[in-house]
Amino acid sequence: MGYGTSPGPHTHSIPGCSSKLPSMAPLFFLLLFGQILLCTAIDTINSTTPLSGTQKIVSAGQKFALGFYSPPSNATSSSSGNYYIAIWYSNIPTLTTVWTATTDVPVSDPTTTSFQIATDGNLVLLDQAKNQQLWSTNVSIASNSTMAIIRDSGSLDLINASNSSIVYWRSIDYPTNTWLPGGKLGLNKTTGLSQRLVPWKNSADPSPGLFSLELDPNGTTQYFIQWNESINYWTSGPWNGNIFSLVPEMTSGYNYDFRFINNATESYFYYSMKDDAVLSRFVMDFNGQIKQLTWVPSSQQWILFWSQPRSQCEVYALCGAYGSCSVNALPFCNCIKGYSQKDQNDWDLQDYSGGCKRNVPLQCQNNSTSGQTKPDKFYTMEGVRLPDNAQSAAGGTSSGECELACLNNCTCNAYTYNSSGCFVWHEDLMNLQDQYSGDGVGTLFLRLAASELPDRKKRKTAIIGGVVGGVAAVLIILGVVFFFLFQKRRRERTLRISKTAGGTLIAFRYDDLQHVTSNFSQKLGGGAFGSVFKGKLPDSTAIAVKRLDGFHQGEKQFRAEVSTIGTTQHVNLVRLLGFCSQGSRRLLVYEFMPKGSLEVQLFTGDTTALSWAIRYQIALGTARGLNYLHEKCRDCIIHCDVKPDNILLDESFVPKVSDFGLAKLLGRDFSRVLTTMRGTRGYLAPEWISGVPITAKADVFSYGMMLFEIISGRRNADHGEDTFFPTLAASKLHEGDVQTLLDPRLKGDANPDELMKTCKVACWCIQDDESTRPTTGQIVQILEGLLDVNMPPVPRSLKVLGESPNVINFFSDLSSSQTSQTQNSTATSQTHTSTSGSSQL
Template sequence: MDFILFFLILSLSSIPVFGFTLTEFVYPNFTASNLHFIDSTGSFLVSNNGTFKAAIFNPGSEQVNFYLCVIHAESNTIIWSANGDAPVSNSGIMRLTKNGIDITEKDGSFKWSTPPLKSEVYALQLTAAGNLILRDQFNGTLWQSFDHPTDTIVIGQKLRVGMMLSSAISGDALSKGHYRLSLTASDTMLQWQNLTYWKLSMETQAYTNSNYAVEYMSVNQTGLYLFGQRGSAVVIMVNLLQSTFRIAKLDDSGQLIVISFVGSDIKRDFVGPVDACRVPYVCGGLGVCTSDVLSDNPKCSCPANFNLRSHNSSSCVPSDSSYSLPVSCNSTNYSNLSNSSSMSYIRLGFGMDYFTTGFTKPFRYGVNLSVCQNLCSVDCSCLGIFYANSSGSCYKLEDEIGSIMLRTSTNNDLLGFVKILSGVSNDSFDQETADFPLVAIVILPFTGIFLLMALAFILWRSKPQRMGKIKSKKNQPSSPSSEDLDDFSIPGLPVRFEYKQLEAATDNFKTQIGTGGFGAVYKGVLPDNSLVAVKKIINLGIQGQRDFCTEIAIIGNIHHINLVKLKGFCAQERQRLLVYEYMNRGSLDRTLFGNVPVLEWQERVEIALGSARGLAYLHSGCEQKIVHCDVKPENILLHDNFQAKISDFGLSKLLNREQSSLITTMRGTRGYLAPEWLTSSAISDKTDVYSFGMVLLEIVSGRKNCSARTQSHSLDDTATGDHSSSSSARGLVYFPLFALEMHEQGRYLELADPKLEGRVSGGDIEKFVRVALCCVHEEPSLRPAMVSVVSMLEGEIPPTEPRMESLNFVRFYGRHFSEASTMEEAGGQTDAMLYVQANTSHTTSRSISNAYFSYISSQQISGPR
């Protein structure tokens, strides 16, 4: 009898399970489909606490498309799905084998599977947190659904930087929709067509601490959080009412919603953005969205001269059928119609706005409307424009046009225009009026009147100014490019000062506190008694104007505790001034190298950490990566308690987050320039890392890296047996090479600033030197990111061991620095001649050094201070 029972159990284990649900685990050779299970959801597995179930499930009423899902049992809410883009019928089959999970139709046609695994599957587990895990025989995790989120995260799940949520098309269809939620090192954002339309930090109830980099997002019983420091630091927090279970979901509406469940009751705790009209495609292409204060649902309509494409479509098209909307050349449906169609623009009504104007910088500043339209006309990816009258800012609408927001604000001066095509050739515009399309008949007379009125107004407004300039500057050459900026403004900047205001604040620019390549910096006092630093930019050429526009556009929208804050600006006639917060302790170079009280070691640590955090924010915390290009002690300013802040990052080059590009204009200062400046290599954030490593060595030693030897920084020649070493040369010494040699010998205390008089440990010096040497690796790819530098300085991760083979540039330059400097002082060899005599077998260092000594003089070649 026992034998028969054993045989029966063995037989049952080898066939599919029908009609009942298993708890927590299933094992290979398990098969399931919706038809196999009597549960209405098709569930085949339930977590041990009963909170979640796994099922072959269809969320819609038509019961057509089925998905492998993890479901919150009590509310029947899907929190994860496997085959969203490849649904199956109700007879579709899920198989668990030793190779993983695969989903097919009944006929065997493939739909979805887990990726290749490193070992065989022992079991499939549904945890109490709702995580579906493939485990090996040692209970190790081979794959888990939490690492592959769809549109939802639950309590206990971490959405890490690099992961994203994708909305579903609808509640019934789980394939990927229009919207994405992604995480950066400073925020979480919602995007459509890779364009941002919302950030968590925008919300009024969000608490923000920008001192740390974001590592992951999670939701728990008390709210929605962005965590850093391995979960020990809150970067952004939205506190919510206590709830035992809640989820954060990127809804198919394009909004991030946080939902709590109390029994079968569902409550929305948070919605972002609250205004649904800020969602880019809420009313379809070119649909006008109007917020309804009495309802959560916005009202949609088409602009004047537009109708719905069809009864089943939400997109709007020109009412006149002789016109059509172009398709972007980046679209698969693109066909070049430029030869057979004429191009023109239809203006949208008043009070229109577009989501990109608040998140992207204008394509051009300070241009007139016709220039803005021309910029769009020659770009086949441009489908329309928004133009700001007051600032001359031109925004392109590229690749696909979303919904238009209707605004009632009186200070909205945006004008929207949509590009249209017609089958009428250019020659047809010379025909009689009767041959014109109806829209053209109506628009052209009013357009002509409008243009005449606008021209008269411009001439009337500019006449007194021109007459004044002719009288006062009759013999001076005109500079139209300078005058174009007189009315330049950027929304969001706190204050635009008149020149007379800053002249009074600085007592006619009496107290100069700094100087740089483009001008000087003066101390000032505003009427509210706040101290400011006013940078007066002189000799402003065409390039200088472009840099100035870039600086005020960038700095005005960047806020971090370790970045100098721009308080305002002046752009009046030829005067260009920037107003910064005043840093009462001056620059780091004065504190490190000047005749001032010694910086204690802990103060140096705080300065190094603050500087590193500021650079890390520029590199990975901003929407666009910002490369400073001139990191040095003069550009690190100190405030109370030696709080360090990075300055002069506004003239940096902007790089896309996914790529670096060549910067053809060399910027920087001798002693801090990375090797890639000199070899036409790509300039990236790793260029700043190299410069920061050089600064870090100066913080350790308390002196310039290229400076005269002191007795405390000597090295016995016999210690190394290398009499050509810079550390044994007389006169000048190249400290980075000395630091490298001391690192190799473990003699770290010899690198410390002698003014510390032993008030620092060898271990503290070792950590800084290791980090610095890693930063100055010759190959940029071997340098750590600034976020990692911060973690190493904070002690969160151990400092990486420097790669000796990647420090040959330091060795090469250091061993010839002293000789070259001595001969230059004697009127003999110059930097440009040094390489002729240098003999080295290291090809890379040879080419770099040749460029280095040929092109870099002893002066700084950086931009304005």
């Protein structure tokens, strides 16, 4: 490695290197010494072993490394040519940095730069060519006998060389954009030092960005995300002793331990992992969101576990000046009418903070003295979130006067007029959002140069009667020809569709599906696998066409998998009618569900809520559909994404499970499927994060979470600042007060026995240990009344009760002469004990 003649006490062996040294004559001493250096990795820097060039040090457990790092300059991952002292994970293939010493001081040549122990004992970065110090730990040290060591926690520590228990400085106490387990994030009340997260400017530039996450400097126990150290656009809410009040998801932190310390000298928050083998990091992203990421070894990638704000457009001024954010488009940011990107390179790196620039100067900004210069005009932007820093315009008592007030001031960029009066903007337009429906929505009139907007007067043209007559005659002839061609093609298409049926599935042509969906114009929804559009076959049969995204399988394999899904038929499964496999296009054709999804009916439907009888019917039908997939098919099909959005309802509110089998069809592993989904974190079983193999019990967990939402009529995390509904439900269930959990819109109109039974099943389904969860077959028998269900323990993840017993039963026989179906289910259930026909805890 080139760190000196003696690696010292802080060295460890490289796996795969032999500890047996060859018996060589002294003549070969140099060769022998080279092998010793090659088979040891050094985790320290001392006064005689500086770090430069391609050298690095690695922690004892080989979890982290420190050295010179060059971020990619663009999406092609080519080096930017700038180097920084950084710490990164050394035991995963994806190079992921967690700390950077000099975020705004790049090094162009690491071979002439040294990371070393200075004469005063501090750790410094020295440009040897210029004899210039670029960075220092800058702490007061009584003894200059120090050394730096990289820990398995990801922290670089400056310690006393003679007594390692004396620590002068730790990198983990000075985070940059990443907060690691064990690190503090808070405020030192004595020194005033704030330990906060600041993101990189973009993926190629680690210099500080505009956003930050820090503890409230005014002394409250809540964290803020800020823009430009001035605007707070998200808060965690104050610490209530267990969680932050606006982060109810903390109650389901399966692999995390959270602690908040608040005393006279400091206030800080830290977290640790229950399983040290799980890699997790908390990042302040350059797009203004905070994110908790977990490494999944099976897929060899980071998956998103939690993020805030949830919507990208809730980040303040994400798109910069004159940029507008849209939640329904990618990229999220675009320049408004009359403006273009100020720095295209930054936008290519998803750094939109530079904003946009005006394409054509306004009339008063133009130095031309020509009298032919046309006055500025206004472009109407409806349904937008109005920019900040509006100013009231005196005298603007009407829309016309408000427009004139803006035109008469050269610095006015836009105006709006509403019931509150006339408002104008003289500064840059910030924090715009398209298709917005929240507070502050309105119509903005944007001032542009006349050349940016069409002249209506030029549209008026005089056409002589002869030309009009000639054009009309040509159009009539063409219309007749096209009409006959259209009728002919329609008859051919109808005949072709009727002839392409092979068995029970129809092999559609792509242009036929374009026609029956009116060129995919009526979108029903979208998800992880693609978008869904409504169509109508020539015989007036309504259909739903799913256009698959991210497809990688060949033609033969695709048809084989589609054939498997097509033969998987059940009254509670959405039926596959046909498919299209043409070139790179892959589409699936399903029966149309007139009542839409359970998510629409339950959360955003009509004011008349679903009755309890219908909800119970939906819960039972869904369980039957999942049971068919798990136990009745030739190969067990694990759905992987059970949630209200994927439960569709027919005209009679009969539930049908959709999107089953698509994970295998698209050739994706489970973790990849989950990373492409949005908004489904509340349904994930804990084994997804821990990395153990996934079984059908993961669907059971998601089904249990969905049962809670069927009971309450609201999403589990939407019950108030301090309430996570599964936690409340488990508590009320043990108190015997399940009636208060019912959707208030039902006004208590529910069968008490069914309500109690549903709550118990839901709690059994979300047990931390998958072996204690029921199978879907047992759930069906319980809901049908063939099995009784005992009182479940509260899952440990809900932090209400203590550890559950090792052996747990969740049902008991209704009678000694139960049906053979019940006997078969009991025989194949999880390990249990039974005494006199009733289950024991």
